[in-house]
Amino acid sequence: MECRQKMHRIPRDHPRYESLRIRQRMVDGSARGLAVREGLLAHGRGEAFDYLLGERTVPEARAASRAAAALLLLAKRPVLSVNGNVASLVPREMVRLARAVPGAAIEVNLFHRTEGRARRIAAELENAARRPGRKGRASRSTIRIFGDRPDARLPNLSSQRAKCHREGMFSADVVLVPLEDGDRAGALKRAGKKVIAIDLNPLSRTARLADVTVVDNIVRALPEIVRQVRLLRRASRARLEKIAGGFDNTANLGRTLGRIVSGLRKLSGKRRP
Numbered sequence: 001m002e003c004r005q006k007m008h009r010i011p012r013d014h015p016r017y018e019s020l021r022i023r024q025r026m027v028d029g030s031a032r033g034l035a036v037r038e039g040l041l042a043h044g045r046g047e048a049f050d051y052l053l054g055e056r057t058v059p060e061a062r063a064a065s066r067a068a069a070a071l072l073l074l075a076k077r078p079v080l081s082v083n084g085n086v087a088s089l090v091p092r093e094m095v096r097l098a099r100a101v102p103g104a105a106i107e108v109n110l111f112h113r114t115e116g117r118a119r120r121i122a123a124e125l126e127n128a129a130r131r132p133g134r135k136g137r138a139s140r141s142t143i144r145i146f147g148d149r150p151d152a153r154l155p156n157l158s159s160q161r162a163k164c165h166r167e168g169m170f171s172a173d174v175v176l177v178p179l180e181d182g183d184r185a186g187a188l189k190r191a192g193k194k195v196i197a198i199d200l201n202p203l204s205r206t207a208r209l210a211d212v213t214v215v216d217n218i219v220r221a222l223p224e225i226v227r228q229v230r231l232l233r234r235a236s237r238a239r240l241e242k243i244a245g246g247f248d249n250t251a252n253l254g255r256t257l258g259r260i261v262s263g264l265r266k267l268s269g270k271r272r273p
């Protein structure tokens with residue numbers, strides 16, 4: 001409650017209004033027991049990279065979102081992973097993406113795992129799925145949400161992130177892993193899965209290991225991926241394969257870093273040597 005009062009004191013014309021509003025969602029999510037306190041720190045790291053990228057969707061992120069959409073549409077068993085930060089920031093957008101991708105399931109996967117928090121996050125997603133859409137209609141399509149009581153383990157992974165669902169992440173062929181600079185992307189790759197990351201840090205291990213990394217704030221990245229999925233939904237398999245296969249993650253991350261570096265050069269008044 002106190003958090004909300006603070007938010008009301010931020011004037012709409014505050015130059016940092018949007019960033020403060022997003023931050024507030026994280027604070028609320030933490031107060032409601034969705035995100036852990038470590039999640040607030042992780043959010044701060046993301047904010048710093050967002051600042052360096054101009055807090056906008058850069059062309060490289062748009063290209064990655066298109067490749068991500070193609071990979072999701074090609075998948076036989078796509079799974080969208082949700083942690084505490086994702087549930088605090090974008091529960092409705094996650095549900096929208098799960099509805100847009102045929103056969104997609106959502107799975108709660110936590111680094112600081114407790115079954116109570118996994119249940120709360122699953123309930124938050126179920127609530128988001130029940131709320132009426134933009135046109136005021138409640139959607140009738142149901143989505144599968146795997147929450148607490150995992151019944152499998154990802155091999156070669158000692159952290160809590162290994163705990164997963166046999167029918168979900170364990171048997172997925174494409175997994176979306178937003179907001180983690182961690183160990184799981186490598187384990188998923190070793191298990192033969194395609195990995196899509198959303199991570200504002202283009203230097204993170206996850207960003208570098210993934211097949212496709214969208215370097216953008218998740219609050220902008222998810223709506224863009226949904227938009228691309230809707231655009232590509234009727235595309236042929238050959239076209240989707242061309243888009244996904246033609247995407248070079250390392251080169252795209254290099255271009256994103258180049259954008260940060262040249263932005264800093266410009267600000268510091270220094271030209272390229």
Ligand code: PTJ
Binds near residue numbers: 047083198
């Ligand atoms: O809910 P849990 O227990 O699974 O814990 C979640 C956190 C986020 C605490 C856990 O996954 C973690 O420790 O993550 P890291 O290792 O700090 O990595 C988070 C990554 O997400 C960092 O590279 C950040 O730059 C990035 N990030 C943070 N906020 C955003 C973001 N990327 C996109 N959009 C954001 N809003």
